[in-house]
Amino acid sequence: MPRRTEGMSFRPAGSEGFRPAGGLLGLAGAALIALAGCAVPEGPAAPSTRAPAEAVLARLPAQAAGFDRFGVQDVAPEDPGAGKVVEYATARRVAVAQVFLYDLGRPAVEPADLGPEAERAVSEATALPFDRTGRQLAVASRSPLxxxxxxxxxxxxxxxxxxxxxxxxxxxxxxxxxxxRVQVTMPRRGAPVADARAFTQEVAAAARRG
Known part of the structure; x- marks a missing residue:
């Protein structure tokens, strides 16, 4: 979040040891009191101006790179910070995708927060579900998009x-x-059944239009 700059006092060169003489001191004190009475109290910080999550998700396309859009759901209804998810799938659900929009309860996410969250997302994606066996995933490569x-x-x-x-x-x-967060899962066999990178580019670009 932007940090409010603290006020800074300025003293002109050679002012050390300077003291106003008797009458001037009284006038200066009166002037300061008058100015203090006119001071406008500092209000609370301005609220976030980010678009509502529903408005951002409404920008997502009905179709993207061979995927069709389905409904919007809360990731965890009891936890607003978990955000919402939109599901996409190709014909016969050969490839599926989820588009998550969330803030983890933060008033505003900054680009500097991306690195740690990307690592957390990979860790979650490779974790084995407690209720399923025979699943394993490992990182094969990393790259920016x-x-x-x-x-x-x-x-x-x-x-x-x-x-x-x-x-x-x-x-x-x-x-x-x-x-x-955009997650695309598909069979790994011969020719790719979908272009995950093209899909991700389309939905991310759409979400940023506004």
Whole structure:
């Protein structure tokens, strides 16, 4: 968050040891009292001007890079900081994607917050679900993804879901004072069934329009 600059006092050169003479001292004191009475008290900090989450999600396209958009859901209804998620999928749900918009309860997310959050997103994506076995994912590569308004930090994960080879791309960026996380999962076989990077670029660019 921007930090308010503290007030700074200025003393002219050679002012050390300077004392106003009797009458001037009284006039100066009266003037200071009058000015103090006219001072305007400092109000509270201005509220955040970021767009509502619903308005940002409304910018997401109905279709992007072969994916169709579905509904919006709360990630955790009891935790507003967890944000909302929009699901996308290709025909027959061969590839699926989730677009998360969240702030972790912060009044405004800054670009400097991106690095730690990208690491947290990768850690969550590679964690094994407690209720499922036979799943494993590991980081295969990392790379930035160029999007107008600032790069996204992306990681490509590869592994298995049971007997199926899969890949998952996880990208995180900052949009309208919140984190935007785009996660795309698809089978890993021969030719790619979808272009995860093109999809991510489309939805991130759309979210930043406003």
């Amino acid at each position: 160029a999007v107008p308004g600032g790069d996204l930090s992306c990681a490509l994960l590869t592994g298995t879901f049971g007997r199926n080879q899969v890949e998952r791309q996880v990208c995180v960026g900052v949009v309208a004072g919140r984190f935007l």
